[in-house]
Amino acid sequence: MRFIFLLGGFVGFLLPCIAGSLAGRAFDLVLRDSAIGCLVGALLFRWFWSVFVKALSIAVRAKRAARAEAEEAEAAAKASPVKAK
Numbered sequence: 001m002r003f004i005f006l007l008g009g010f011v012g013f014l015l016p017c018i019a020g021s022l023a024g025r026a027f028d029l030v031l032r033d034s035a036i037g038c039l040v041g042a043l044l045f046r047w048f049w050s051v052f053v054k055a056l057s058i059a060v061r062a063k064r065a066a067r068a069e070a071e072e073a074e075a076a077a078k079a080s081p082v083k084a085k
Helices: 002-023 027-079
Strands: none
Touching: 002 027
8 A cells, every 4th residue: 555655646746747847837836736746646546546456355255256156056056966858
């Protein structure tokens, strides 16, 4: 989680810094905007990471439940075999 927070802060700082420099803005304004972008980027990356981890855990639980149902169906089929004509 710390890595994602730091990565978000870095990206949030870098994008406004590059954009402001290329736009020819004053250096103090570029640093101010980059500092705000750093905070916003870190928070957004942290939020996105929590959503991603939650979706991943839901997918893993669904896959495990499907596997368990398949194993139960297989065990039930083995326990009471139906003779085909």
